[in-house]
Amino acid sequence: MGSGNRPIKYYNSPVDLSNEILSELILCNADNSTINNVTIKGSETLKNNGFLVLRTDNSTFTNINSSNNYYGIYMDYSSNNTLTSNNASSNNNNGIWLYSSSNNNTLTNNTASNNNYGICLWDSSNNTLYCNNFINNTNYNAYDNAYDTSTNQWNTNSKGNYYSDYTGSDNNSDGIGDTSYQISGGSSIDYFPLMHLWEKPPLKGDLDDDSQITSKDAAIVLEIAVGSRPCNSQILAIADVSGDGRVSSLDALMILQMASSIQKKL
Incomplete structure (x- = not known):
């Protein structure tokens, strides 16, 4: 058992996991997994990793709430995953961390708030991030360091992400900032920063809110x-x-x- 007598779960093969309350969740070599509607609340002082994803590819992570950990969502050498509608809040270090060749992941409608760092991409490239919220993180809302390369995409051709420290204006009131947002730590840029918090429009027929019709x-x-x-x-x-x-x-x-x-x- 982990913090608060909540279980720690570890998987090293594909898993379909939903509706759990845990202290820590670890996937290692668990390609093609699906995680949905999981709450992870550990201990920030014990350096719990919250949701730790190691060498796991081609998986879907949805509606994960990881709070009061050391790291909220920590991905290491994990690629081609989709992260949607997750919340990483009040973690002592990074809310979301993509580390060491975690490439080609797509992140949409996620929120990282009140962490030390909102999101950190380190030595990870070709990731796509849009319609995410980075709110009131202590040091940087978004920190991208891919060894001085600018290979992470922080917007689509029409919209990017919301940053609570963005100070630009919106003279035409289209909800998109008139000036770009420079991602700290590297040369990446969000060319279409959102002026307001992104709220996912409901998907007709998606009653369990997993972004799928089943x-x-x-x-x-x-x-x-x-x-x-x-x-x-x-x-x-x-x-x-x-x-x-x-x-x-x-x-x-x-x-x-x-x-x-x-x-x-x-």
């Missing part, structure tokens, strides 16, 4: 339709796929058809 979402909608699961206005907006103002078995059927269509394309 049969699980259809099952949740069916439970709502028969009254065994509560529904509010926010859930209605996501579950009412048919657009008739209510949640019914028709919505469940449409979501199931969407999931089947997506699966056939894979």
